[in-house]
Amino acid sequence: MDSRTTRQVQGFGTSIFSEMSRLANQHGAVNLGQGFPDFDGPDFYKEAAKEAIDAGLNQYAISHGAPRLRQAIAATWRHDHGREVDPETEVTVTSGATEALFDAIQAFVGPGDEAIVFEPFYDSYLPSTLLAGGTLRPVTLRPPDWAFDPDELAAAFGPKTRVLLLNTPHNPTGKVFSGDELRLIADLCQRWDVIAITDEVYDRIIFDDAVHLPLAELPGMWERTITINSTGKSFSLTGWKIGYLIAPAAVTAALRIVHQFVTFATSTPMQHASAVALELALANDYYDQLRRDYARRRAVLADVLAASGLPALPIAGGYFLNSDLSGLGFADDVTFCRWLTAEVGVAAVPPSAFYLDPARAPLLARFCFAKRDETLRAAADRLRRVRDLLPGGN
Numbered sequence: 463m464d465s466r467t468t469r470q471v472q473g474f475g476t477s478i479f480s481e482m483s484r485l486a487n488q489h490g491a492v493n494l495g496q497g498f499p500d501f502d503g504p505d506f507y508k509e510a511a512k513e514a515i516d517a518g519l520n521q522y523a524i525s526h527g528a529p530r531l532r533q534a535i536a537a538t539w540r541h542d543h544g545r546e547v548d549p550e551t552e553v554t555v556t557s558g559a560t561e562a563l564f565d566a567i568q569a570f571v572g573p574g575d576e577a578i579v580f581e582p583f584y585d586s587y588l589p590s591t592l593l594a595g596g597t598l599r600p601v602t603l604r605p606p607d608w609a610f611d612p613d614e615l616a617a618a619f620g621p622k623t624r625v626l627l628l629n630t631p632h633n634p635t636g637k638v639f640s641g642d643e644l645r646l647i648a649d650l651c652q653r654w655d656v657i658a659i660t661d662e663v664y665d666r667i668i669f670d671d672a673v674h675l676p677l678a679e680l681p682g683m684w685e686r687t688i689t690i691n692s693t694g695k696s697f698s699l700t701g702w703k704i705g706y707l708i709a710p711a712a713v714t715a716a717l718r719i720v721h722q723f724v725t726f727a728t729s730t731p732m733q734h735a736s737a738v739a740l741e742l743a744l745a746n747d748y749y750d751q752l753r754r755d756y757a758r759r760r761a762v763l764a765d766v767l768a769a770s771g772l773p774a775l776p777i778a779g780g781y782f783l784n785s786d787l788s789g790l791g792f793a794d795d796v797t798f799c800r801w802l803t804a805e806v807g808v809a810a811v812p813p814s815a816f817y818l819d820p821a822r823a824p825l826l827a828r829f830c831f832a833k834r835d836e837t838l839r840a841a842a843d844r845l846r847r848v849r850d851l852l853p854g855g856n
């Protein structure tokens with residue numbers, strides 16, 4: 463890297479997702495690392511994108527989002543939660559949830575400020591906070607159920623706290639925060655006058671009797687919550703990068719100012735296609751199908767991992783399973799994931815990349831099950847040999 467690069471950027475390195483995908487390609491491994499479906503999203507979304515391009519919807523959109531998409535986002539919230547969200551003043555469209563997170567953090571975290579985050583946390587939260595001049599204050603989620611200590615959370619709040627970052631359903635753990643946990647978080651945010659930024663990109667992928675509750679709908683929270691989502695996970699087209707922010711008008715005004723200078727506007731035809739997709743999904747049973755489909759894929763991968771001596775912890779949402787590596791003789795998860803990719807031919811992601819201090823991470827490996835049946839079968843064929851190939855022949 464050029465020696466004139468800022469200290470912050472020099473400290474960031476390459477994302478673990480790109481690194482593991484590169485390693486998977488290099489070794490011809492089945493890639494269960496980086497979280498993306500290896501199947502296509504629904505035809506109705508793809509057709510809508512082609513139609514938008516052919517209809518000439520190809521120039522800059524309004525900076526804060528195409529009106530039809532903002533209306534579809536508001537209609538979805540009204541349908542799901544019964545609240546009237548104003549598309550004119552409370553919805554902003556971004557280039558994926560990643561940009562939405564960046565915009566929200568730049569708008570509400572300044573030099574010397576602290577952002578509370580549950581650890582492990584999604585990788586972009588740290589660089590986004592450091593680039594704003596702030597620091598992360600982690601609160602630990604502990605396996606197997608990924609609960610946190612309420613006293614540890616309360617102690618994390620202080621005069622420097624400006625925002626709390628929440629991700630539910632949670633990547634990489636698969637935790638869905640419960641009503642009691644959210645009430646505790648809501649109470650502390652109100653007591654300390656803190657803004658909550660909630661990343662809910664996996665809200666449509668939940669299992670069994672899990673219920674996804676948006677923090678914004680808890681009493682007293684609408685006025686201080688920024689809800690972030692994207693169509694990438696719900697519609698299995700992660701490369702389209704349509705994200706959005708929902709927040710009260712005064713908060714939205716600040717978010718739009720940052721968004722204006724980060725990307726100005728997001729791809730116009732993809733915004734129109736996303737509007738059509740959200741409208742259709744509300745009118746048919748698309749989300750139920752998606753949930754059933756992922757429940758099946760989760761069961762397939764859970765069986766494969768268990769049969770390979772890599773039993774996974776239970777999850778309530780998202781599309782990742784975490785296998786317990788204790789007893790396999792590896793010093794850390796990075797060594798295991800590199801070995802698995804190179805020697806067994808299956809790529810996974812080391813969850814230590816989601817920790818401020820990787821040494822705090824429990825010994826797990828994250829596997830993505832947003833994959834075709836044939837991909838999961840190919841992984842199964844290879845994983846069956848894990849025990850035989852273990853260094854030292856465990």
Ligand code: PMP
Pocket residue numbers: 497557558559560561584629632633661663691692693694700703704705
């Ligand atoms: N947050 C979480 C928790 C994620 O897992 C991801 C993507 N995998 C994102 C944000 C980024 O979403 P997008 O692709 O819409 O930028």
Ligand code: GLN
Pocket residue numbers: 477479480495496497498633
């Ligand atoms: N969020 C995806 C994951 O957790 C990856 C997205 C990315 O590569 N930035 O694997």
